[in-house]
Amino acid sequence: MKKAASTTKRTTSKKPKTEGLGVIGELDRYLFGEGRHYQLYHKLGAHPYTYRGQDGYYFAVWAPHAAAVSLVGDFNAWNPDATPMKPVADSGIYELFVPGLGVGQLYKFAITTHTGTILFKADPYAFSAEYRPGTASVTADIRGFKWNDSKWMESRAGTDPVKAPISIYEVHLGSWKKKNRPEKDGYYTYMEAAHELADYVLEMGYTHVELMGIAEHPYDGSWGYQVTGYFAPTSRYGTPTEFMYFVNYLHKKGIGVILDWVPAHFPKDAHGLADFDGQALYEYADPRKGEHPDWGTKVFDYAKNEVSNFLIANALYWLDEYHIDGLRVDAVASMLYLDYGRQDGQWVPNKYGDNKNLEAIEFFKHLNSVIRGRKDGAIIIAEESTAWPKVTKSPEEDGLGFTFKWNMGWMHDFLEYMKLDPYFRKFNHNKMTFGITYCTSENFILVLSHDEVVHLKCSMINKMPGEYEDKFANLKVGYTFMLGHPGKKLLFMGQDFGQFHEWDEKVSLDWYLTKEPFHADLQNYVKGLLTLYHKYPALYRLDEEYDGFQWINANDGDRSIFSFIRRDETQKKNLLFICNFTPVDRDDYRVGVPKRGTYTLLLDQEHGYYKRGDKISHYRSIKSECDGQPYSFAYPLPAYGTAVFRFS
Structure with a gap:
């Protein structure tokens, strides 16, 4: 044409x-x-x-x-x-x-x-x-779709997301699965994906799906982070009405939908926003503010009311017209810092002479005030990679107003530790304990995202040290520690069954691996972790409060073992976690506990989550000081052993 x-x-x-x-x-x-x-x-x-x-x-x-x-x-x-x-x-x-x-x-x-x-x-x-x-x-007509997710929307509005269980399955729709057909590169349509994705999410126990790259974008390799059509669901998978069907169907199945949203920058494609009417319109005119040198993209001019309005209206459009439950804002740090990705002489200080983008800060406060004020349960998540203060505090408290922040610091420390040969973990014990020192400073989501399994960083399973079996054992104990650590949870697709090759947006996940014993066992183990997460409020009710977490032993670096307790407000169904990050059996392992009573084993590395009818082990604590606690009990802790106990 x-x-x-x-x-x-x-x-x-x-x-x-x-x-x-x-x-x-x-x-x-x-x-x-x-x-x-x-x-x-x-x-x-x-x-x-x-x-x-x-x-x-x-x-x-x-x-x-x-x-x-x-x-x-x-x-x-x-x-x-x-x-x-x-x-x-x-x-x-x-x-x-x-x-x-x-x-x-x-x-x-x-x-x-x-x-x-x-x-x-x-x-x-x-x-x-x-x-x-x-x-x-x-041209499109997005009117007239018959939504029937009113129960979901009403329930969402009455739920405090900070106190709720949130386990997110991050998905790139184009490479989650592919069809063997030539049209549209074998992509699943929104309607096809809705059914299969919902089935998988429900089977595994995730609460939300987070979709990468739904707003229209010209280049597959940008994964949707260089947007040209901010109000258009990508035609790769179908029409706007079909995307409404996707969201509506997941809502009817009790699954939330989060979209990645990119107000940080946009590409220079000739048909896009760059120099839209012959001059800088949507972007800052000064290239020292208006261009990202590392990405080759343009930066929105947040000082311009009409541009700020474009972005805020766009965010509300997805929430209102598509019933989206949350937006994950990409590259927030690049918006907040004028010198982000720039060398001396490549950036312009603000009126106070420092590196904060005052217009971007005001934009976030405006946007998040509007979303908070609606009180409809929609969430907004910051991918903010620095220690910027008060990201999830309200604008009235001089915060940015986000609901949650991705805990990038925890993710990097966790992955650096997990990649180590077990012998060297004892010298890096603090990488796993440091996150607790600041876990209440924001409302955090613990993430193992797509960014960590591309560009020669290795898949999650291949980051793990040791032989074939050791890799799966390492990943089990790592995921268990992640479950117990305060913060909501996010896993990228393929990580729950041990995808071996790095993620590639051009090809489907290797679903055949789920038929292989070790992969199937890992997948079932993750399913058990998510079952535990939903069932026990101790794992999510007090994420942002120190009362929800207690170290039993944070200092057992020589053995690379961590033990801690999670609690909710009732303190009636407390959980004790033990994680052994070495391939050494500890048959005589004794753990300190705060109470005399029965400790019921809910999950371990061999069986995963113990279901109703399974033979479950019970341990009685005795008056015997250990780990600074007045009581203790002995438990045979195997190599890469995990154990989660319930007690009252």
């Missing part, structure tokens, strides 16, 4: 006058200028519309630096002179009604700059986009 080139030249003319179409009123323009038009996507973009008795589509685009704007598509042979748009007052917005147009029409905006160059741009507010490598926007 012949399309318009990225740029061309023509002689500019005076902007045409307009009587207005009655869609964008004075209040709309005022709120947009103030950065508070939270449903802006109902006004800008492309919408079914009836005007003077004729059905068609209404189009509107913000391009304040343009000399002229027109609409192009198959309907006018992509001719920039055929369908001019008209300015709306002095707002910088151009609008047009085209009768007769329906759903599925390809289109772009032809923007004439003041130098006479014509830029062919995709619609920033388009609800749908052409399948790659095409770059056109597509």
